[in-house]
Amino acid sequence: MAKLTPTVMPEFKQPKYGFHRYAEKFNGRAAMVGFAAIVLIEYFTGRGLLSWLGLT
Numbered sequence: 001m002a003k004l005t006p007t008v009m010p011e012f013k014q015p016k017y018g019f020h021r022y023a024e025k026f027n028g029r030a031a032m033v034g035f036a037a038i039v040l041i042e043y044f045t046g047r048g049l050l051s052w053l054g055l056t
Contacts, residue, residue, distance in 0.1 A: 014020060038049050050056045 014022060041052060042048055045052055048056070
């Protein structure tokens with residue numbers, strides 16, 4: 001018996017909001033940049049983030 005394969009593949013549009021691959025990659029990268037920024041602030045100022053913000 002021959003295999004049936006579709007001749008046309010559907011094209012799916014990316015959702016504009018919600019959980020999808022692009023949003024999750026973007027949020028992950030933003031979190032990594034933020035974490036690196038906090039580490040650099042603590043290294044160069046010699047004070048913790050809460051102390052730097054004036055909360056302690």
